[in-house]
Amino acid sequence: MSSSDSALVGNNKPFTVSKDKIFYAAPDTLKDWSEDPFCQNREDCQKEIQRRLDRDREATETRAAALSARKVELEANPFDPRTEVSADAKRIVFHLYVIFLVIPVCAALAYYAITH
8 A cells, every 4th residue: 555545544534536546456455445434435446346356256267167178178188289298209209318328328438448
């Protein structure tokens, strides 16, 4: 809460808050204004709090529906080529690792052991 906002709350004098301040206010500030009996815009603050709660609830429901749809889709088709690596690709990478790293290192160690 900024210093000008905190000066409004609790000074026992009626005060009004502009619509812009209500729209951009932090949730704690809105709660303070909606509970202050001297705020002449208490109803507007309460409406804004309710609007934000409804917006958050809708966003949560939308995300939940999207996750549910994704779950159903993955149950129907468990392999997603965009996010998963196939077993064949893992096997190919493993063999390339063995061919280009393990075998040359072992060969170099064997050569070193034989020559020294």
